[in-house]
Amino acid sequence: MNAADGMSGAAIRVEGLRKSYGERTAVRGLDLAVAPGRICGLIGPDGAGKTTTMRVICGLLRPDAGVARVLGRDSAREPRAVREHLGYMPQRFSLYPDLTVAENLRFFADLFGVPASERVRREAELMEFSRLGPFRKRRAGQLSGGMKQKLALSCTLIHTPEVLVLDEPTTGVDPVSRREFWRILRELAGRGLALLVSTPYMDEAGLCDEVVLMHEGRAIARGTPDEVAAAFPRRLLEVRGAGLPAALARLTASPLPGVKVHRYGDRLHVVHDDAAQADEVARLLAGAGVELHPVAPGIEDAFVELMTAPAGGEATP
């Protein structure tokens, strides 16, 4: 099958997608495109519509309006054809805990009709790729969280899909395993796969080629991670130092109009709009034992600002 849908070169293309469950609207008009070789991050709070979008793309849910195409095929009309070329890893991927690593892979190979001749080669390739080879005889239930996720990904890849849809694949996984998992995702993109990945980790959003911030069923910002961070419309002062608790207490006790304060690890981020406000903050914190520096916003700042701001249109950088 052609890796692109002709007109645009996108492997995944969503246009005007809407989906409700009874009274509740999950997705209200979403457009999205992911080209081969690219990783697109779908970022947003719980209930933003990320999982619904993914299920429509995978042909598991029919949209109320709009269309999702995978490699040019309509997911709602040709779900079987779409799934032949698509790997989907849901939030709770069901590995068989009492089957070994190798047996789980074989099971999914059978399920997807991978021919026996090809299966052995494919299994060896995936073991090598995921570095699960030494554990092939271990039961899936005995694997660490990071290894389970790598096995689930390997099962998702067994039929050599060209498109991957991964719903929060690294939730609950430690930083070392998450880094390893993203190394694998980048390698897959390098082989020309198109990847759509949702994540609650903002550092992972920074590893995507493009991110789409979703909120209440809509895209409220999109672009490269740098572009989304740059779409942050306000200024930031970073407050650091031994006097941080005192500084926080002062900022909370006498709130300055239009100024927001966020605890951000071992520092505070003070969100403001102009130099006059920055001067007021500096006056308020004088002698508190902290240093103030203007900093460039990160993607988490943009996320929090857009998510807590009054509803508006999509911010396009």
Added chain:
Amino acid sequence: MSGEAAVLARGLTRRFGDFTAVESLDLEVAGGEIFGFLGANGAGKTTAIRMLCGLLPPSGGEAWVAGCRVGRDTGALKRRIGYMSQRFSLYEDLTVLENLEFFGGVYGLGRAELAARADELLPRLGLDAERGRLTGSLPLGYKQRLSLGCALAHRPRVLFLDEPTGGVDPVARRGFWDLIYEQAAGGVTVFVTTHYMDEAEYCGRVSIMVQGRIVALDTPSGLKARTGGADMQDVFLRLVDA
């Protein structure tokens, strides 16, 4: 109990057959401290927490939590601690208020006390408007706050949180951490595990566990200075992936 420590472990060890999950754990956490208990998946964090909560007998060593000797004063221990895990077990077909009353009731709170505690906790958790709502219909962030409320219903002195914010977006996580700070300011000791390294920065001190042993224990800034890491993510990768 020795000194004022809210959590004290000396040589705490747990073996499963040939496998040593926790090897000679030494820890001392002060009252009102927020202590981050970090480590890779499978490092032994959950086993250690289960021992400290009196759910799993140690193979060796000893521990005191909230003034109770672990393994000896089990009944008193359970009344003085709260525990919330990532796979929190709320009753989906009970309302928010009913869940809170159920968990408070299990810990022996009377009717009047339960009602007063619910009136105090629900507004603070931002759940007052949802008290009559079925728990199963709540977004994940709300369930997490309710789960925290259930762990706090009986006014525990030490709160164990095992990956309490897994899968929650940054806005909800910030709100959750505001609640944790509030508890610590009120004197509750918070013992928390997380895979979010920005949250590790919120802790007064953190320990990092690798294969059953604590390889580092200090304030976040102390660990950064010692390892040369720019932030806790960097510190973690340097210590765990060494």
